[in-house]
Amino acid sequence: MKTQLDWSAYAHYGEGDAYADIPAQGGDFARAVAVCIGNRQCQRNERGVMCPSFRVTGEALHSTRERIVALKAVLNGAHVDFTDPRLWAALELCVACKGCKRECPNGVDMAALRIEALAQRHVLRGTPWRTRLFARLPRLLHRVPVLRQGLVLRNRLGVLRALGERWPGIAAQRDLPVPVPVPFHPPLEGTGPEGAREVVLWVDTWTRYFEPRIAEAALGVLRAGGYRVLWVEAAADDAEPTRPVCCGRAYLSAGLVDEARHEAQRVLAALMPHVEAGRPIIGLEPSCLLSLRDEYRQLGLGEAVPRLAKAAVLFEEFLAAEQTAGRLKLPFKPMTGRTVHVHGHCHQKAFGAMKALRKTLGLVPGLSVDLIEASCCGMAGSFGYEAEHHALSLDMAEQALLPAVRATPETDTVLADGFSCRHQIRDGSGREARHVAELLFEALVPLSDPVAHEENIHATS
Ligand code: SF4
Numbered sequence: 001m002k003t004q005l006d007w008s009a010y011a012h013y014g015e016g017d018a019y020a021d022i023p024a025q026g027g028d029f030a031r032a033v034a035v036c037i038g039n040r041q042c043q044r045n046e047r048g049v050m051c052p053s054f055r056v057t058g059e060a061l062h063s064t065r066e067r068i069v070a071l072k073a074v075l076n077g078a079h080v081d082f083t084d085p086r087l088w089a090a091l092e093l094c095v096a097c098k099g100c101k102r103e104c105p106n107g108v109d110m111a112a113l114r115i116e117a118l119a120q121r122h123v124l125r126g127t128p129w130r131t132r133l134f135a136r137l138p139r140l141l142h143r144v145p146v147l148r149q150g151l152v153l154r155n156r157l158g159v160l161r162a163l164g165e166r167w168p169g170i171a172a173q174r175d176l177p178v179p180v181p182v183p184f185h186p187p188l189e190g191t192g193p194e195g196a197r198e199v200v201l202w203v204d205t206w207t208r209y210f211e212p213r214i215a216e217a218a219l220g221v222l223r224a225g226g227y228r229v230l231w232v233e234a235a236a237d238d239a240e241p242t243r244p245v246c247c248g249r250a251y252l253s254a255g256l257v258d259e260a261r262h263e264a265q266r267v268l269a270a271l272m273p274h275v276e277a278g279r280p281i282i283g284l285e286p287s288c289l290l291s292l293r294d295e296y297r298q299l300g301l302g303e304a305v306p307r308l309a310k311a312a313v314l315f316e317e318f319l320a321a322e323q324t325a326g327r328l329k330l331p332f333k334p335m336t337g338r339t340v341h342v343h344g345h346c347h348q349k350a351f352g353a354m355k356a357l358r359k360t361l362g363l364v365p366g367l368s369v370d371l372i373e374a375s376c377c378g379m380a381g382s383f384g385y386e387a388e389h390h391a392l393s394l395d396m397a398e399q400a401l402l403p404a405v406r407a408t409p410e411t412d413t414v415l416a417d418g419f420s421c422r423h424q425i426r427d428g429s430g431r432e433a434r435h436v437a438e439l440l441f442e443a444l445v446p447l448s449d450p451v452a453h454e455e456n457i458h459a460t461s
């Protein structure tokens with residue numbers, strides 16, 4: 001079996017262990033599957049993230065463990081191959097939240113195993129149209145400007161919603177996100193004083209085309225902190241120099257590994273000169289930025305990847321680290337009496353980034369922070385837009401997230417750093433959640449108030 005991802009990190013797993021139960025075929029991929037020890041912790045409805053599909057259905061089939069059993073059956077020849085319906089009955093509701101990677105005692109990485117299984121199925125059976133459509137959205141946003149008008153029409157006309165549900169299978173009940181008329185266009189030159197500490201603000205596809213206000217808010221905060229902000233577009237020798245680099249997450253989620261690798265190569269070409277110059281790469285969307293620290297390691301792209309991973313930080317991770325180092329000087333005004341209710345993106349939780357988020361929010365004097373105890377929001381990229389998954393996606397959100405959001409006073413702020421999470425919260429509760437960069441920008445003392453500005457710098461530094 002020729003694997004699509006690099007599984008060599010598991011090359012020594014189970015060596016010399018007669019009970020490791022490593023499947024007969026699949027090489028290092030089989031070793032990654034065999035990591036599961038079968039203690040069925042993923043079939044308990046406990047605190048934490050793992051496993052949202054089991055929690056919402058209550059069926060063992062939709063737990064991490066049964067997915068492992070099905071993968072082993074394929075690798076041992078008990079199931080036909082990667083197209084076997086029994087495998088996909090188990091994998092279908094995995095939302096790739098990475099909860100198991102963090103919470104399973106052995107760190108089973110089902111999100112990555114699922115990418116490999118999807119890729120193997122595409123090889124045998126081709127890639128479905130809807131999968132291609134969702135995966136290619138970042139390219140379409142660049143290439144097809146009239147996509148915006150098409151999406152506006154689709155959302156407005158019931159007949160188009162109904163047709164879209166029949167083919168390619170997009171839930172008629174969902175409003176699709178509509179790009180803004182003018183996407184974020186960073187200035188060519190850096191922004192901020194020459195000689196100041198330089199950082200790179202990497203504006204991902206979703207922020208660029210749908211919510212540029214988040215990039216503008218992040219820029220405002222970084223500028224107020226005295227940093228010189230540099231931007232990243234495609235490398236000069238890129239074959240598509242006008243198409244902004246995209247992390248390739250949409251391709252990865254769809255199991256289109258070659259396409260994801262191509263996107264990752266573009267990212268490396270554009271970012272590595274900054275990494276070599278010692279500049280942090282700051283990202284806003286957790287699933288995009290964290291793919292540089294996680295899945296990129298499995299794309300076989302060489303030694304630059306760990307260096308990039310080390311430099312890649314979420315906006316709040318950057319600010320928290322600067323605060324720890326005593327370098328952060330941000331003039332925040334008090335927000336006494338205000339509470340922010342925070343829904344963490346699954347990948348923020350999987351990578352332990354919630355601490356940094358909490359620390360960053362703690363920089364605003366008087367602001368109360370309430371972490372919502374919830375698992376995956378259920379949107380999970382395209383999952384919640386798929387006609388057959390729409391109801392279950394909302395059921396996942398109803399487990400804890402949506403009731404918690406509805407219980408918050410209208411005057412409080414709901415915060416969610418994930419693009420999909422914000423859409424699920426809006427669809428399920430009517431509330432507009434905000435990104436941490438927007439809240440911090442709102443908390444800044446305007447430069448037009450020099451006395452308060454100076455006083456508050458001292459208060460938070
Ligand atoms: S996936 Fe993890 S939690 Fe579930 S049975 Fe296997 S080892 Fe246990």
Ligand code: SF4
Pocket residue numbers: 049050051052053063064067093094095096097098099100101110111
């Ligand atoms: S990635 Fe999430 S949904 Fe999938 S098996 Fe792991 S915990 Fe369950």
